[in-house]
Amino acid sequence: MKPAPFEYVAARSADDVVAALADGRTEVLAGGQSLVLEMNYRTRRPARLVDINRVPGFDTVEAIGDTVRIGPLVRHQAFESGAVPGQLGALLHRVVRHIAHPPIRTRGTMLGSLAYAHPAAEWPAVITALGAELDLVGAGGRRTVAAGDFFLAPFRTARRPDELLAEVRLPVLPAGTVIGFAEHRRTHASFAQLAVIAAVTLADGRVSSASIGLVNAADRPVRARAAEAALLGRPLDDPAVAAAARAAAEQDADPGPQPYTDLAYQRHTVAVLTRRALDQARTEG
Numbered sequence: 573m574k575p576a577p578f579e580y581v582a583a584r585s586a587d588d589v590v591a592a593l594a595d596g597r598t599e600v601l602a603g604g605q606s607l608v609l610e611m612n613y614r615t616r617r618p619a620r621l622v623d624i625n626r627v628p629g630f631d632t633v634e635a636i637g638d639t640v641r642i643g644p645l646v647r648h649q650a651f652e653s654g655a656v657p658g659q660l661g662a663l664l665h666r667v668v669r670h671i672a673h674p675p676i677r678t679r680g681t682m683l684g685s686l687a688y689a690h691p692a693a694e695w696p697a698v699i700t701a702l703g704a705e706l707d708l709v710g711a712g713g714r715r716t717v718a719a720g721d722f723f724l725a726p727f728r729t730a731r732r733p734d735e736l737l738a739e740v741r742l743p744v745l746p747a748g749t750v751i752g753f754a755e756h757r758r759t760h761a762s763f764a765q766l767a768v769i770a771a772v773t774l775a776d777g778r779v780s781s782a783s784i785g786l787v788n789a790a791d792r793p794v795r796a797r798a799a800e801a802a803l804l805g806r807p808l809d810d811p812a813v814a815a816a817a818r819a820a821a822e823q824d825a826d827p828g829p830q831p832y833t834d835l836a837y838q839r840h841t842v843a844v845l846t847r848r849a850l851d852q853a854r855t856e857g
């Protein structure tokens with residue numbers, strides 16, 4: 573099917589984007605890998621699109637101090653090609669290879685994925701686990717929202733219709749951090765049924781801090797605080813990993829009805845994937 577008729581604006585600057593969004597009936601066109609699909613199915617009929625693909629500087633990844641700033645046109649593929657250094661870059665690299673397949677990763681953007689807020693998307697859980705911040709810019713100015721407050725429900729965020737998601741800021745992972753990622757999906761390029769992200773910092777052989785995120789384990793991305801607490805102060809060994817896996821499944825996950833699966837199976841899968849992510853962090857670093 574073809575999309576319903578719409579107006580098209582090619583923005584050349586952030587001001588152009590904000591001006592176009594001010595009417596509240598315009599949608600941002602980033603990679604188009606979710607929006608265009610929906611327009612073709614006519615599940616979305618925006619009156620107008622503002623295309624951000626020609627805005628200079630929007631594709632920038634910048635490390636400033638302990639933070640990495642990611643702009644609105646940074647494609648998934650950038651995280652496969654080492655755009656972000658260090659352990660944070662290694663974590664993003666491990667995750668990105670599970671997002672769709674290469675042609676989609678060369679077009680789709682991290683911020684597009686965050687704005688779209690698909691419940692089974694990986695980036696929302698990554699930024700929630702890491703405690704990132706997002707900047708939104710609209711006619712009313714610029715504001716910052718914590719990742720933990722950004723995602724409200726499947727496909728619903730704290731972004732107002734007249735706002736551009738202008739930047740996400742991720743904290744650099746401290747020295748001594750080991751990382752893991754485990755995902756269950758039905759076919760190679762499908763969305764995750766469930767996934768777990770782990771970044772665990774060790775000092776003197778014990779866990780000094782942990783960030784664990786769950787994908788598709790509730791109506792929004794989950795920071796698995798009970799699982800994190802189960803690791804603190806302990807060596808990253810079998811008993812601690814088992815306790816964290818149990819806590820993630822029983823306390824942090826809040827699964828809802830899903831096709832092809834039941835709630836007990838989803839909780840069991842959260843436990844298995846938490847254990848796999850933490851074992852990977854311990855053995856592969």
Ligand SMILES: Cc1cc2nc3c(=O)[nH]c(=O)nc-3n(C[C@H](O)[C@H](O)[C@H](O)COP(=O)(O)OP(=O)(O)OC[C@H]3O[C@@H](n4cnc5c(N)ncnc54)[C@H](O)[C@@H]3O)c2cc1C
Pocket residue numbers: 599600601602603604605606607608609644670671672673676679680681682683684685687688690692693694695735736737738761762763764
């Ligand atoms: C076959 C297939 C498989 C996929 N598998 C996965 C997967 O496994 N994991 C995964 O995470 N994703 C997956 N995706 C989705 C893909 O990652 C998309 O690229 C992503 O969800 C949206 O990014 P985009 O840049 O293409 O955004 P677009 O499609 O351009 O936009 C999506 C929505 O976000 C809004 N938007 C975009 N950027 C901004 C911004 N800066 N500010 C405000 N609003 C904005 C748009 O207006 C629109 O409403 C898949 C897609 C397909 C087609």
